[in-house]
Every structure is written in C-alpha cells, then in structure tokens.
Amino acid sequence: MSVCARPGRRAHAASALLGLLVLATGCATSGRNASGPGGGNMGVGGGTGTAETYPVPAHPPPDEDGSQLWLRYPKVPIPGRLAEYRSALTHVVRAGSSATLQAAQAELVKGISGLLGATIPAADQPTGDGALVVGTPSSSSIVKALSLAGLGSVGSEGYLVQAATTGGRSAIVVAANTDVGVLRGSFALLRHLQCHRSVQGLAIAASPKIQRRILDHWDNLDGTIERGYAGRSLWDWSSLPATISQRYIDYARASASIGINGVVLNNVNANPQILSSAYLDKVAALATAFRPYGIAVYLAAQFGAPLHIGGLTTADPLNASVKQWWVSEANTIYQKVPDFGGFLVKANSEGQSGPGDYGRSHADGANMLAAALAPHGGIVMWRAFVYSDNGTDRIGQAYSEFKPLDGQFASNVMVQVKNGPLDFQPREPFHQLFGAMPSTPLALEVQITKEYLGEDTHLVYLAPMWQEVLQSDTYAKGQGSLVARVVDGSLHGYRMTAMAGVSGIGSDANWVGSHFNQANWYAFGRLAWDPDLSAQDIADEWIRQTFSNDPVVVTPVKQMMMSSRQNVVNYMEPIGLVHMMGTDHHYGPAPWVNSLTTANWNPFYYHKADATGIGFDRTATGSNTVSQYSGAVRDKLASRSTVPDDMLLFFQRVGWDDRLPSSGRSIWEELVYRYSAGVDAVATMRNTWPMVQGRIDGKRYGDVASFLQIQHYEARWWRDACLQYFASVSKHSIPSGYAPPAQSLQYYQNLQSTCPSDPTKPRCPAIYTGSPSPAILPP
Numbered sequence: 027m028s029v030c031a032r033p034g035r036r037a038h039a040a041s042a043l044l045g046l047l048v049l050a051t052g053c054a055t056s057g058r059n060a061s062g063p064g065g066g067n068m069g070v071g072g073g074t075g076t077a078e079t080y081p082v083p084a085h086p087p088p089d090e091d092g093s094q095l096w097l098r099y100p101k102v103p104i105p106g107r108l109a110e111y112r113s114a115l116t117h118v119v120r121a122g123s124s125a126t127l128q129a130a131q132a133e134l135v136k137g138i139s140g141l142l143g144a145t146i147p148a149a150d151q152p153t154g155d156g157a158l159v160v161g162t163p164s165s166s167s168i169v170k171a172l173s174l175a176g177l178g179s180v181g182s183e184g185y186l187v188q189a190a191t192t193g194g195r196s197a198i199v200v201a202a203n204t205d206v207g208v209l210r211g212s213f214a215l216l217r218h219l220q221c222h223r224s225v226q227g228l229a230i231a232a233s234p235k236i237q238r239r240i241l242d243h244w245d246n247l248d249g250t251i252e253r254g255y256a257g258r259s260l261w262d263w264s265s266l267p268a269t270i271s272q273r274y275i276d277y278a279r280a281s282a283s284i285g286i287n288g289v290v291l292n293n294v295n296a297n298p299q300i301l302s303s304a305y306l307d308k309v310a311a312l313a314t315a316f317r318p319y320g321i322a323v324y325l326a327a328q329f330g331a332p333l334h335i336g337g338l339t340t341a342d343p344l345n346a347s348v349k350q351w352w353v354s355e356a357n358t359i360y361q362k363v364p365d366f367g368g369f370l371v372k373a374n375s376e377g378q379s380g381p382g383d384y385g386r387s388h389a390d391g392a393n394m395l396a397a398a399l400a401p402h403g404g405i406v407m408w409r410a411f412v413y414s415d416n417g418t419d420r421i422g423q424a425y426s427e428f429k430p431l432d433g434q435f436a437s438n439v440m441v442q443v444k445n446g447p448l449d450f451q452p453r454e455p456f457h458q459l460f461g462a463m464p465s466t467p468l469a470l471e472v473q474i475t476k477e478y479l480g481e482d483t484h485l486v487y488l489a490p491m492w493q494e495v496l497q498s499d500t501y502a503k504g505q506g507s508l509v510a511r512v513v514d515g516s517l518h519g520y521r522m523t524a525m526a527g528v529s530g531i532g533s534d535a536n537w538v539g540s541h542f543n544q545a546n547w548y549a550f551g552r553l554a555w556d557p558d559l560s561a562q563d564i565a566d567e568w569i570r571q572t573f574s575n576d577p578v579v580v581t582p583v584k585q586m587m588m589s590s591r592q593n594v595v596n597y598m599e600p601i602g603l604v605h606m607m608g609t610d611h612h613y614g615p616a617p618w619v620n621s622l623t624t625a626n627w628n629p630f631y632y633h634k635a636d637a638t639g640i641g642f643d644r645t646a647t648g649s650n651t652v653s654q655y656s657g658a659v660r661d662k663l664a665s666r667s668t669v670p671d672d673m674l675l676f677f678q679r680v681g682w683d684d685r686l687p688s689s690g691r692s693i694w695e696e697l698v699y700r701y702s703a704g705v706d707a708v709a710t711m712r713n714t715w716p717m718v719q720g721r722i723d724g725k726r727y728g729d730v731a732s733f734l735q736i737q738h739y740e741a742r743w744w745r746d747a748c749l750q751y752f753a754s755v756s757k758h759s760i761p762s763g764y765a766p767p768a769q770s771l772q773y774y775q776n777l778q779s780t781c782p783s784d785p786t787k788p789r790c791p792a793i794y795t796g797s798p799s800p801a802i803l804p805p
C-alpha cells in the first residue's frame with residue numbers, strides 16, 4: 027500500500043459586505059503559526075471560507091435547550107460544502123479497541139453523520155476515496171505507514187489532522203502519538219467541519235502550551251455549588267458509585283473537546299469527608315467515567331482533615347503522625363484512582379485551616395502534602411488567595427506572604443494565583459505574583475462562573491478579560507515578559523504549568539445558567555490549550571458551532587460578545603472601581619456598605635469616596651502596593667499621566683473635579699458618562715439580537731432575549747444606585763444630557779432586604795420596570 031501526506035495550502039478568509047455588516051465567512055483558523063517550549067498550534071490549509079450564501083430557514087429551526095453545547099452537528103446547509111464533505115468523508119476506518127479510541131470513533135461517527143445528514147459507515151480498511159483514518163502509529167498500520175513528519179513534535183496530547191493518500195486513494199487522517207491525542211484531534215476535525223471550513227489541503231498540527239487545563243468545581247457534598255447559578259451539582263453523590271449518568275459522559279465529551287484534562291470535583295472550602303473511603307469510591311467511579319476522555323480527577327483537600335476524619339489532635343505539617351496520615355491517605359487514593367491528579371488547597375484563607383495555625387509557612391504545608399503524593403506522581407496546587415483584616419492593603423497581602431517563599435516549594439507543588447490581586451472583579455490589573463516567582467511554578471486561576479459579572483443572566487463574554495491578563499506584560503525579564511509566558515512556563519522555565527477555571531457548571535439543561543455562559547466554558551478550554559488564541563477567533567468558532575455559520579448570525583453576535591466585557595465594566599465598576607457589590611450574595615450594587623466588621627469586605631474600603639474625592643491611593647503617597655510590580659509597570663500605574671483610565675481609581679485617589687486627559691471630562695462627569703454608556707450599550711445588544719431571529723431556534727432566541735432584558739434593567743439599577751450614592755457623597759448632581767436616576771438612594775439601599783430572594787438564581791423584580799434607556803439623552 028502506498029501512502030503519502032499531502033501538503034496543505036495557506037488559508038484565505040473570504041469576506042463580503044451585507045448592509046453594514048462585514049461578513050467573515052471563513053471560520054477562525056484553528057491556531058496561528060506560534061509555538062513555544064510548551065507546544066504550538068499551526069493551522070495550514072483547509073481554512074478557506076465559503077462564498078456560498080446561507081439559505082434563510084424555511085421554518086424556524088427546532089427548539090433547543092442548549093444541552094448539546096457546541097457539539098450539535100447539524101446538517102451542513104450549503105450545498106457546495108456539503109458535497110465537498112460527502113466526497114471527502116465517505117467512511118470511517120475503525121479505530122483501535124481502547125476506550126479512548128472508541129470514544130473518538132463514536133464522536134466522529136455521530137458528528138460527521140449529523141453534518142452530512144446521513145450515517146457514515148465504518149469499515150476495517152479504506153474501501154475507496156474518502157476514508158477517515160484515525161489512530162497512532164501503534165494502533166493503526168495506515169498511520170504508521172504514513173510516517174508523518176510532524177508527529178514527533180506534537181507531544182503526548184497533540185495531533186495532526188491532514189489530507190493524505192493511502193493505497194492511491196484520498197483520505198483524511200487524524201494521527202497522534204497517544205490515544206488521547208487522537209481524541210483531541212478528532213474533536214479538532216469536528217470543530218473544523220462544524221465551522222464549515224474546506225477540507226482541501228487540510229493540514230492542522232496542534233499541541234497544548236499549558237500542561238494541566240483544569241476545571242475547578244466549587245461543588246459541595248450536599249449538592250449545592252458555591253457561586254453556582256446553574257442549579258445543583260452535576261455530581262449526584264447519593265447515587266454514586268453505582269450510577270454513572272449520561273450527563274457525566276456528556277460533561278467529559280464537552281470538556282475533552284476543548285482540551286480540558288483535569289477536574290477538581292469539590293469546593294476549595296472543602297468538606298474533609300471527600301477524603302473518606304466511602305467518598306473515594308464515588309470519586310473513583312467518576313475518574314473511571316472521565317478516563318477515556320483524558321480527564322484526570324483531583325480533589326480539594328481540607329488542611330485540617332487529620333483532625334476531622336483522621337482522629338488526630340493536630341494537623342501541624344511538621345508533626346510525624348500528621349505526615350504519616352497524609353501518606354496513608356494518598357496511598358488509599360491511588361489504590362482506588364491510579365491516575366489521581368493531586369490536591370488543590372485553600373489554606374489560611376477565609377476561615378479555612380492551614381499551616382499558619384501552627385506557626386508554619388505555606389511552603390511547610392504544601393511540601394508535606396507534596397511528599398505524600400510524590401511517589402504516585404501527584405501534585406499540589408496551593409492557592410495564593412490569602413488576606414486578612416490586618417490593616418494593610420488587602421491587594422498586597424498575597425504577594426507579601428508568597429514572594430519570600432519563592433524557591434522553597436517542593437518540585438511537585440504549584441502555587442495557584444487568581445488573575446488579579448483582589449477577587450475576580452470585572453477589571454483588575456494582573457496579579458503581582460506573575461513574574462515575581464521565578465522558582466515556583468504558578469498556575470493561573472480564572473473564574474468562569476460570573477460571581478461578579480452578572481451571575482447567570484448577563485451576557486458577558488470573558489475571553490477578552492482573560493486575554494487582557496494573559497497578554498499583560500510583567501516586564502519581569504524586560505519587555506515581552508507576558509503573563510502568558512509565565513503561565514506556559516517559558517519565561518522562567520517552569521517544570522509544571524497549569525491553568526484552572528472555576529466552573530459554575532451545574533445541572534441546568536444548558537449546564538451553566540445561560541446559553542452565552544457556555545462561551546466562557548468553551549473559551550476557558552481553548553485559552554488554556556493556547557493562551558495566545560484571540561478572544562475574537564474563539565468567539566467566532568463558538569458561535570458557528572453553537573448557533574449558526576450564517577454570517578447574518580455570526581457577525582452581530584460576535585459584535586455583542588466582543589463589546590460585552592467593557593459594557594459590564596462601565597455599568598458596574600468603571601475607571602478602576604471594584605468590589606461594589608451586595609454583601610454575601612454579591613448581587614446588585616451596594617457601594618454605600620461600610621459597616622461590616624471585616625474592613626476589607628466593605629465596598630467603601632475600595633473606593634473611599636468622600637467630599638474630597640474618590641479612589642484608593644496605592645502609590646508611594648498611599649499603601650505603595652504599586653511597588654510590588656516591576657519597574658516599568660509600577661511607574662506606569664503610579665503616574666497620573668500614564669495610568670490607564672480603567673485602572674485609575676484602583677491605584678490612585680483623585681478629586682471629583684480633576685480632569686481625565688483622555689476625555690476632558692471631570693472624574694464625576696466621566697463616571698456619569700461611563701455608567702450611562704454601559705446601560706445604553708445593553709440597549710444596543712437588545713436591538714442587535716433580533717437580527718438572528720428566525721435564523722436560530724425560537725427557544726434559545728427567546729431565552730437570550732429575556733435575559734438581555736434583565737441585564738438591561740440591572741445595568742440601569744447599577745448605574746442609578748451608584749450615581750445616587752456618589753452624587754450624595756460628592757455633592758455633585760447629574761449633568762444635563764443624562765437621564766436622572768429612577769429612584770432615590772434610600773430606595774436602592776432598601777432593596778438589599780428583598781433582592782435577591784434566591785442567590786442561586788438572583789433576580790430583583792422590583793427594578794424590572796420602566797425604560798432603562800436612553801441613559802444618555804438624545805441631543
């Protein structure tokens with residue numbers, strides 16, 4: 027049998043103009059010509075878009091509940107591309123027998139059959155043109171015979187997806203060095219097809235730049251989810267280990283399709299019972315279900331577990347009995363789950379126990395656990411989310427505590443750092459620890475669940491925020507020392523790399539509380555695979571798979587998504603304000619709160635607004651926390667002339683009548699303008715959404731429309747409540763040209779007693795009245 031791989035062609039993006047919309051008809055390429063020490067992604071060939079016109083559906087597409095996520099596989103509606111696919115993919119050559127290869131084959135058959143509108147048959151050998159060959163050189167004699175040149179460089183999770191000939195017949199090959207690589211390549215091919223890209227000259231090579239790409243579930247053993255807005259936990263502990271629901275498998279399919287390879291099953295505010303033998307049997311059952319999809323299980327471990335379930339009188343990490351308890355705990359875990367990933371630990375933070383209780387350091391605690399896991403290949407992810415109410419600036423405390431420990435952690439410990447120094451706010455600077463711990467592998471933690479960004483209802487696409495952090499320059503080793511290079515390990519030569527996302531995935535049919543929240547799960551996986559992908563490209567491919575490839579859908583929806591993050595910043599916390607949300611549930615505005623006994627839980631702590639001005643001075647005249655950044659960053663943030671507008675009040679204190687050079691407005695005027703523009707931007711989203719009506723199913727169309735309405739009312743609530751409060755302390759009034767706040771300050775303060783009645787689906791019916799826009803009045 028003669029075999030040869032065909033070289034690919036360069037991708038071209040076709041575009042056309044329809045009305046005012048630019049129609050990018052090619053799907054975003056699967057990667058760019060980028061590679062780092064940790065991996066690379068190259069999409070060459072097969073990226074060509076289509077000039078075909080998408081037909082207007084004769085009937086509204088059938089309703090969908092969102093449960094299929096981006097793995098919907100509807101029949102290709104454009105005849106040219108459908109014909110191309112039908113001749114390029116005529117049969118699937120059976121993969122090997124491992125559970126992973128079986129999963130890959132099942133997904134390919136399901137997906138391609140759906141896209142082609144006809145079941146694609148399976149065969150033992152290529153029977154003509156159009157064979158889809160999947161495998162590794164050891165599981166497939168055809169893959170082996172192809173001697174694919176690029177295979178050596180894609181590593182253990184990467185893949186090649188390319189056009190080839192085998193036995194003189196055309197074929198498409200998904201090849202990898204491992205079965206998991208084959209699975210990832212199969213999903214890459216399905217993504218390519220779902221985006222209606224051409225397969226002519228197909229040649230994709232990809233491998234992850236970050237080793238561990240992990241979903242952190244804040245799921246409690248009683249079925250609730252901390253900061254979850256999508257129903258109860260996916261994990262039905264009471265029916266485990268006996269029952270493996272299809273939902274677990276679908277969760278694994280979806281996660282695997284975007285490259286996720288780990289899951290922390292339980293909340294970092296951890297119940298030690300998860301480490302008991304009975305629960306470990308349940309954990310083992312989930313691990314077995316996820317293993318074929320290349321997903322390893324991790325657990326959040328409570329540091330005080332030896333006290334609570336071990337019968338010991340101490341959890342001191344230097345105590346011999348404590349050490350031994352963890353060694354035997356690790357041994358038990360690995361007996362039940364041989365590929366267990368390791369522990370995630372929140373210690374000495376927000377009431378959780380930790381080594382500090384015994385006068386020991388974070389390194390002492392982490393290293394003790396690491397020693398127990400090391401013989402089995404497990405790791406410790408030790409969180410740096412620590413602060414106390416000790417009178418020092420909260421956002422400087424993690425740096426002060428962890429920076430001196432750099433180099434003291436065992437080789438299987440990572441320190442897990444939130445994207446910003448406070449707590450997942452709509453906009454924060456990157457965390458000072460990035461670039462400051464050259465000898466300690468740092469994992470980046472982001473929050474997919476939108477605790478501070480509108481919970482389930484608000485349409486906020488988070489990839490632009492994560493991209494902003496990843497592409498921030500720490501200057502740790504001069505210009506170009508991006509956070510992405512810290513996290514992918516290339517800046518400091520880290521031995522381990524990881525990115526974690528707090529999932530919020532629950533048992534709602536749509537998994538994450540809203541159809542658009544799915545984009546954030548999707549984008550997390552794609553950015554963890556390649557932190558240099560663009561938010562816009564990710565949005566493009568997500569829309570095509572989740573809603574439609576029709577440019578009449580793709581273009582406006584992408585515009586909505588790409589503007590959504592700045593919109594939420596504007597209507598919640600503009601020009602560097604943070605932490606102004608309601609107490610405990612974190613829903614709705616409450617900038618006036620200043621009575622909590624923990625000072626740094628008060629919104630007032632962060633804005634310090636009074637008659638003289640507003641903002642937290644973190645320069646040398648204030649807390650000087652800005653000095654924790656390296657020189658160039660520090661100088662930029664500390665100077666009034668260079669600090670970005672969106673960071674202004676985070677780092678500096680200003681007078682109400684000071685002028686912002688960029689706009690010429692006073693600080694007060696700028697706040698009024700930003701809040702108002704944010705509200706009216708939601709009106710724009712609401713006006714844009716009807717462009718897709720009839721092109722997508724009515725159920726999801728209606729769900730999104732009603733959430734946009736809620737978002738619009740809530741944006742106005744944020745604006746009116748915050749402006750009323752700041753007007754009262756600054757003694758300024760709303761300038762002409764802007765709508766006056768709908769209600770008094772007292773009205774908004776009183777809402778705290780009724781809103782929300784249910785923090786897991788937070789709503790405030792009292793404010794869903796009137797017309798939220800225009801907030802900026804027409805001239």
Ligand code: GCV
Nearest residue numbers: 244252253294295372411449
């Ligand atoms: C799991 C914030 C959240 C908490 C969360 C904590 C953390 O404070 O509000 O719910 O606790 O972050 O990241 O540990």
